[in-house]
Amino acid sequence: MKTPRQLLHTCAASNNGLSMPQYLFDWMPRAIAGCVFAIAFVAPRAFGNVQVSDIDFAFRTANGLKHCAPTQHAPFPFTVFGLRLNKTPEAVQHLEVSVRFSCDNSAWSPWREMTIDVDGSDPGDGPTYFGLVFAENAVSQFEAQLSAEDGSVTHDEIEATATVINPGPTPTAAKQELQIVKRKAWGCPDRKHSPLWPPEYATITHLVVHHTAKSNAETDWAAAVRAIWAYDTYTRGWGDIGYNYLCDPNGVVYEGRAGGNGVTGAHFSCQNTGTVGIAMLGTFDDRTPKKKQLRALERILATTARKNNIDPLETVFHPGMGIKLDSICGHRDGNDSDSACTHTVCPGDSLYDLLPSIRMSVAERIGSKYYGESTFFTKPAMFWFLGLSIPSGLILLVGVIGRLRQRKPVSATASRCAASAGKHH
Numbered sequence: 001m002k003t004p005r006q007l008l009h010t011c012a013a014s015n016n017g018l019s020m021p022q023y024l025f026d027w028m029p030r031a032i033a034g035c036v037f038a039i040a041f042v043a044p045r046a047f048g049n050v051q052v053s054d055i056d057f058a059f060r061t062a063n064g065l066k067h068c069a070p071t072q073h074a075p076f077p078f079t080v081f082g083l084r085l086n087k088t089p090e091a092v093q094h095l096e097v098s099v100r101f102s103c104d105n106s107a108w109s110p111w112r113e114m115t116i117d118v119d120g121s122d123p124g125d126g127p128t129y130f131g132l133v134f135a136e137n138a139v140s141q142f143e144a145q146l147s148a149e150d151g152s153v154t155h156d157e158i159e160a161t162a163t164v165i166n167p168g169p170t171p172t173a174a175k176q177e178l179q180i181v182k183r184k185a186w187g188c189p190d191r192k193h194s195p196l197w198p199p200e201y202a203t204i205t206h207l208v209v210h211h212t213a214k215s216n217a218e219t220d221w222a223a224a225v226r227a228i229w230a231y232d233t234y235t236r237g238w239g240d241i242g243y244n245y246l247c248d249p250n251g252v253v254y255e256g257r258a259g260g261n262g263v264t265g266a267h268f269s270c271q272n273t274g275t276v277g278i279a280m281l282g283t284f285d286d287r288t289p290k291k292k293q294l295r296a297l298e299r300i301l302a303t304t305a306r307k308n309n310i311d312p313l314e315t316v317f318h319p320g321m322g323i324k325l326d327s328i329c330g331h332r333d334g335n336d337s338d339s340a341c342t343h344t345v346c347p348g349d350s351l352y353d354l355l356p357s358i359r360m361s362v363a364e365r366i367g368s369k370y371y372g373e374s375t376f377f378t379k380p381a382m383f384w385f386l387g388l389s390i391p392s393g394l395i396l397l398v399g400v401i402g403r404l405r406q407r408k409p410v411s412a413t414a415s416r417c418a419a420s421a422g423k424h425h
Contacts, residue, residue, distance in 0.1 A: 044075045045234070048189030049168025051076050052230050059146050059158045068145045071105055074164040077138040080227040082163035082235055088126040089116055092158070097130060097146050101139035109135065111145070115213065118342045119269070119331070120236050127161075132231060134215045134224065138166075163235045167226035180245070180300070181254045186222040188229060190240070192258055197239025199259030204308040205274045205316050207301055207328045209355065210243065210267060211347040216282040221248035224281060225256075232266070242266035243279040245300050251292030253300050261307050269334045270341035271320030276304050284348035298358060301328060302365035312362040328359050 044053040053075050059068065081099060085092055098111040112133050120129040142162065171187050184191045218224050229241040236242075243256040244265045256279075257265040267277030278300055280289055289297070305312050305327070314327045321337035331346035 047230070047234075049187060050189050050226050050230050051078070051166040051168070052234055053078075053164050054235070055162045055164065057160055057162070059144075059160060069143065069160075071102075071141050071143050072162070073141050074139075076164075076166055077103075077140050078164040078166045079135050079138050079223070080165035080167060080231075081133045081135065081142060082165070082231050083114060083130045083144065084127045084161050084163075084235070085130075086127045086159040086161075088124065089118065089121045089128045091126070092116070092128050095146050095148055097144065099133060099142055099144045101135045102141045102143075103137075103139050105141050108143070109139075117213070118344050119267070119346065121342070129236065131213050132165075132227060134218060134227070163231065165227045165230050167220075167223040167230070170220050170222040170226075179253070181222070181252060183255050183258060186225050186254050188226065190233075190258065194240035194258035196233065199257075200264045201259070201262045202264055202273045204262055204276055204304070204310065205327065206276075206318055206325055207304055207310065207312075208268050208275050208277050208331055209297070209301075209328065209347050209351065209358075210277055210279040210331050211284045211351055212246070212279050212281050213283050213346065213348070214281070216249070216287060218281075221250065221252065221281055222254070224248075225254050238266050240266075242277065244276045245278045245304075246281055247278065247293055247296040247300065248281045249290045249293045251296040253296050261304070268320075268331065269337075269344065271318070271334065271337070271339055273320050274318065276308075278304075280347060280351060284351035285345070286348075286350055288350050288354070294354070294358070298361045298365060301358070301362045305362060306366055312359050312366065326355075326359070328355065328362060330355055 044051055046052075055072060055074065057069055057072065081101070083097065083099070085097075093116065097114045099114060100111045101109045114130040114133060117129045117131045121127065142164075144160070144162065146158065168187065171185055182192070212224075212228065214224070225241075225246055228243075228246075232238045232241045240258055241256045242265050244263070244267075245256050246254045248254070256277075257263055264272050265275070265277045266272055267279070268275050278297065280293060280297060282289070282293075301312070304310075310327050312328050315324050316327050317323070318325050321334055321339050323337050325333050330352045332344050332352065334340040335343050
């Protein structure tokens, strides 16, 4: 795979020797394949090693069958692509949007279908955001097309903005399986700060599980986190990444939203106060997360529940949503509330179906951490001191009984041998 610098030289050579910035702005509006279009570039922005640029263009109908746009060039090699349409989700939900990529304007990737990101789109007035698409290699051109399932398009024009992101190189520390990879370690340009969105705090009552609904096959997950950060911070205009934590398939947990424990993020259908959002990197509609990723999710859920005195098996009223929710819930559980601003399938069917067992595993982790398997029976009153309900405490108790039954008794002879061994100097 070519580096961005090598790719830049290759692309410049394939455009009559012009440098990337020079030939970009030599392009003029033109008609192609029955579509008339206009392109406007927003000056590229660099945030540390992360580069972001917006490219405005319009799909315009010529034949009543399809919206299309010709080859468009980015001001730098990129690996992540986002798109928003200046229409409401309802107005474009019947349309199929796809994109493909190239470096040399000759060899093209297959068309990649894009899906509406309901969590980031305004259902009332728009715009409509689509989920990020990750290119397999660094690219510099893209083409987008838009068609209707019934073969017809009713809009005369749809204004669009493409966001291209080069997440830059990943720091070495972020490639290690640390307990939690801090923002500075995964290469966040703002490091531990979020100057565009100062931290706000509230008492945490619910832990919300998500999936990012993006690629499951990335090789640099820290780069994916940086891309999500850039998209949330600048394209969506939130000022920081929305999730509090993110878990990758290798079992690595990344710190998300700046501010530490209790900080409010942006992830739960406009009712974020009192919640922590934990996202599984990838799509889990019909795919089960890897064991390492599930263990990482359980670990950060247990750690966060313990810090905030949350019983993982309890149902608690959420003031913002106005309904009772499991203390560990899925994003889609907010769909039942009239206060939710989006309707979502997140965290995907496969992951959502695992939530009951995840809650049990989290409760078990909290129990063994507090009591220890061999001393649990001597401290049953700790259920109430730790805020656990009686059903939760009993479930923990049953789990420990099972483990104690599996233990083999230590013989007196073995005990004497162990004691003798301890006397050696």
